Amino acid sequence: MKNWKIAKLNKDLVRFQHERAVFTLDFRHSQNFNLDVPADAAFCRDVMKAIEDTENGVHVNVSEDRMAGHFWLRRPQLAPEESIRTGIAQAIVDCKAFSKRIHSGEIANEAGEGFQYLAAIGIGGSQLGFQFIIRALGDEGFKLKPFTLDNTDPDTVDSMIREIGQRNLDKVLFVVASKSGGTTEIRNIYTIFEEIYKAKGLRFGRHAVAVTMEGSKLYDYAKTHEWLDTFPVWDWVGGRFSVLSPVGLLPLALLGLDIDSLLEGAGAMDVLTRNPSQEENPALLLTRYLITQTGNEGKHHMVVLPYKDKLDLWGKYLQQLFMESLGKTRETGEGPVHSGLSIFGNKGTTDQHSYVQQLLAGYNDFFALFFSVLREKGQVREMDVEEGSITMGDFLLAFCHGTMSAMAARGRESMLITMDRLDAFSLGALIALFERIVGCYAVYAGLNPYDQPQVEEGKKSAGNIIQIRRKLNALLAEYRFKPFDTEELKKHFDPADYAILYYQLLHLREKGWINADLEELDKLLR
Numbered sequence: 001m002k003n004w005k006i007a008k009l010n011k012d013l014v015r016f017q018h019e020r021a022v023f024t025l026d027f028r029h030s031q032n033f034n035l036d037v038p039a040d041a042a043f044c045r046d047v048m049k050a051i052e053d054t055e056n057g058v059h060v061n062v063s064e065d066r067m068a069g070h071f072w073l074r075r076p077q078l079a080p081e082e083s084i085r086t087g088i089a090q091a092i093v094d095c096k097a098f099s100k101r102i103h104s105g106e107i108a109n110e111a112g113e114g115f116q117y118l119a120a121i122g123i124g125g126s127q128l129g130f131q132f133i134i135r136a137l138g139d140e141g142f143k144l145k146p147f148t149l150d151n152t153d154p155d156t157v158d159s160m161i162r163e164i165g166q167r168n169l170d171k172v173l174f175v176v177a178s179k180s181g182g183t184t185e186i187r188n189i190y191t192i193f194e195e196i197y198k199a200k201g202l203r204f205g206r207h208a209v210a211v212t213m214e215g216s217k218l219y220d221y222a223k224t225h226e227w228l229d230t231f232p233v234w235d236w237v238g239g240r241f242s243v244l245s246p247v248g249l250l251p252l253a254l255l256g257l258d259i260d261s262l263l264e265g266a267g268a269m270d271v272l273t274r275n276p277s278q279e280e281n282p283a284l285l286l287t288r289y290l291i292t293q294t295g296n297e298g299k300h301h302m303v304v305l306p307y308k309d310k311l312d313l314w315g316k317y318l319q320q321l322f323m324e325s326l327g328k329t330r331e332t333g334e335g336p337v338h339s340g341l342s343i344f345g346n347k348g349t350t351d352q353h354s355y356v357q358q359l360l361a362g363y364n365d366f367f368a369l370f371f372s373v374l375r376e377k378g379q380v381r382e383m384d385v386e387e388g389s390i391t392m393g394d395f396l397l398a399f400c401h402g403t404m405s406a407m408a409a410r411g412r413e414s415m416l417i418t419m420d421r422l423d424a425f426s427l428g429a430l431i432a433l434f435e436r437i438v439g440c441y442a443v444y445a446g447l448n449p450y451d452q453p454q455v456e457e458g459k460k461s462a463g464n465i466i467q468i469r470r471k472l473n474a475l476l477a478e479y480r481f482k483p484f485d486t487e488e489l490k491k492h493f494d495p496a497d498y499a500i501l502y503y504q505l506l507h508l509r510e511k512g513w514i515n516a517d518l519e520e521l522d523k524l525l526r
Contacts (some may be wrong), residue, residue, distance in 0.1 A: 004272045011036055016282055018081070018268055021429050022420035026287060029408040030415050031494070033292050035285075039278035047284065047440045048276050054439065056080055061238075062451035063104055068450045069083070069234070070241035070435065074267035074328075074428070084234075091246050092263070096322050098229060099253040104174065105145050107228065110206050115173040117164055118144040121229050122177035122250045123151065123185050128320055129243025129431070134314040134426055139310075139377060143256035144173065152185040169200065174208040179233050181216025184462070193284045211246050238450050241435060241523045244428070258424040264430030274434040283433060286441035289415060293367040294341065296443075301472070303359065304345030304368060306371035307400040311421055312370065315345030318434060325438045325449035339445040349399040356403060360410055367413035372400050375421040468497055471506050476514065484516035486523040498524045 005017040012028040027033050054060050057067050057080030072079040076088035094100065100106045105114040120130055127150040134146055136268060174193065178186045187343055197204040202225075208224040211231045220231050232248040242248065244266055249259045273283040285343045293299045302322070304315035318513060327340030345351070348370070359368065378395050385392055404414050419426055442449035493501055502524040508514045509521070 004268070006504075008035070008279060014279070014282075014285065016272060018429075019254075019402050019428040020268075021265065023282060023419040023429070024416075025282060025415040027289070027416065028416075029404045029413075030186065030289070031408070031411060032297065033289050033411050033415070039284070039288060041184060043444065044278055044284060046335075046441050047048040047287070048274075049440060050443045051274060051436075052451060056165055061236075061448060061453045062429065063448055063453065066450070067236040068238065068241070068439075070238070070244070071270055073237070073244045074263040074270065074432070075423060084236075085235070086167070087232065092249065092259070094231060095246055095250045095253045097257070098231075098250070098338065099256075102254060103256070103518075104423075109169060109170050110202060115144060115207075116171040117173065118148045118251060119149060119174045120141075120170050120177070121149045121174060121186055124246050124320060125239030125242050126150075126179070126186075127318050128240075128313070130248045132317040133243065133248065133252060133257070133315050133427060135420060136256060137257055137312045141256070142253055146251070146255055150185075151188050154192075157189065161196070163423040166200075168414075169196070169201055170207070172207055172368070173206075173254065174482040175211060175254065176208060176218065176222075177211040177233075177247045177251075178216070178218050179235075179237070179239055179247075181218030181221075186218075190369055193522045209250070212249055218428065229455060232356045240324055241450075243431065254318050261424035262428035265425035265430075266432035267428075269432035270436070280356075283436040283440055286433075287436050287444070289343075290437070290441055291444050293413060297413070298341065299365055301342045301344065301366035303349045303366050303368040304343060304369055304371070305351060305400075305403075306345075306373075306486050307348040307396055308373045308422065309347060310523050311371060311373070312347040314348075315343060318345075319343045321434060321438060324439060326445060328447045329479065330445075330447055339447060343393075348403065349396065351401060352403060356455065359412060360406060364412060368407065368415075370400055370414055371418040372397065372416060372418045373420075373422045415445075464503075465500055468493070468500060472501065472504055472508075476508075484514060484520055486516075486520050490524065 001017075007015045007017070011013055012026065012030075014025045014035065015021045016025075027035060050060070053073050055069050055078055057069065059065050060068050065517055068117065070080060071085065072088060076085045078087065079085045084469055098107070108114055122130070131148055131150075132294065134142075147164075148155060149160065150235075155297055161169065174190065176186060176190050190204070194204040197207070205225045205227045206220070209229045209231065210218050211233055212218040212222075213233060213235060219230055231250050233245050234243060234248050237245050237247075239247075241506045244263060249262075252262070253259050266523055273281055275281040276286040278288065290302075304318055306312065306314050322341050322343055328338075331335045344355075344366075346354075359366065366515065374397075380389060381393055383392070384390060385395070404416060407414050419430070438449050447482070471492070475489065489501075490498065502521060505514065505516065505524070507520050
């Protein structure tokens with residue numbers, strides 16, 4: 001069965017069955033969603049037009065005048081230009097070929113030894129997808145031990161170094177992913193490791209590859225400093241949609257995971273979600289469900305509850321995918337219109353002992369998506385924990401359905417997505433399904449899901465704060481206030497900067513770089 005077989009089981013359940021994956025959508029516990037209600041034909045037409053335009057290369061990312069071509073990553077032949085088609089196909093070949101050379105030892109460190117560790121450096125979309133997939137598929141075993149660095153936090157870098165050990169740092173392979181090539185957090189991390197490796201008499205470039213746009217700052221830096229290789233990402237791939245580009249595929253292939261099946265699963269789901277019939281398109285069905293909750297009911301909190309430990313990063317992944325794509329403001333003649341979904345969630349049954357109490361008895365301002373996986377692995381799945389051949393997995397399933405039933409009894413909204421298994425193919429399909437939902441919901445909200453203009457505001461503000469820090473460091477080096485004189489320092493700064501100056505001085509005090517009493521620093525706030 002190469003195509004999907006679709007079955008509406010009753011008025012509440014629809015099954016989408018492929019020979020390699022099965023997804024069942026269960027709306028039994030919904031308070032207001034009815035599969036028998038006809039779809040909005042005009043909305044479905046608008047969605048299909050948006051899908052067609054996107055996949056045909058129309059610049060649907062209008063604010064940045066770009067295409068949104070992440071769908072081509074799993075089916076390069078659909079791309080509108082030959083250069084894009086060949087570029088994607090070659091990138092996949094190169095990711096697998098490079099990984100094979102690492103695994104065989106053909107590419108080795110300066111001592112001729114094979115790499116044993118993989119450090120993936122990235123932020124946001126350059127890391128979340130990778131982290132989610134290796135957590136979900138981790139039991140398949142890795143050829144390298146993975147570490148992820150996704151923030152400019154020195155404690156995390158120190159922790160990785162301690163775990164690997166100074167003697168083994170020469171066995172670490174770094175994959176540095178930055179589409180623009182200028183992301184500050186990423187630059188900070190590899191800059192630190194360059195210094196560490198230099199002190200050990202090693203060349204960092206012999207341990208590093210870059211995934212970035214051709215011609216970016218990182219691309220030029222990697223070439224100039226003779227890094228092992230560079231791999232492409234393109235301007236038509238947004239960070240939160242990039243996990244099935246070399247941003248995710250390269251480190252996943254280096255770990256030895258089945259990237260072909262990931263791509264095949266995503267491609268198969270893309271085919272299914274091009275179906276113009278709502279009854280036969282899970283993305284349209286789920287988008288309509290979201291609209292029912294956020295539109296008619298006005299609930300803008302979505303709780304994600306996967307009853308599978310391997311999916312515990314799914315909520316975090318969806319946070320970025322949905323909130324960065326849909327959290328926008330649209331200006332109209334009647335003023336600004338805000339949109340977006342606030343997404344929460346970790347995993348069941350853990351959350352039954354944390355915030356499910358509020359879901360059952362607190363504010364009824366949310367709806368919940370439950371996720372369940374039927375197939376289990378390992379010997380423990382066969383072991384009984386109670387009489388009557390009751391296993392751990394039986395309890396996990398019971399808690400999932402029991403929580404939904406309890407919520408429904410209290411008028412709380414939820415639906416369930418059940419997967420028959422959790423492997424590379426089904427995981428690729430799951431990612432593609434929710435990527436499509438984002439695009440469909442954006443049609444309803446009338447917004448561009450592929451830009452993130454406000455993200456840059458925080459970066460610009462951070463840049464201004466760093467300038468204040470540079471000035472402070474220079475003054476401290478020049479005057480070396482003895483004793484520390486807050487009143488003297490204030491003369492050199494605008495009063496609007498006193499508060500951030502206060503926190504910077506606290507930071508310097510904790511580092512031991514200045515000797516000042518807290519009472520003296522407190523004068524900045526008075």
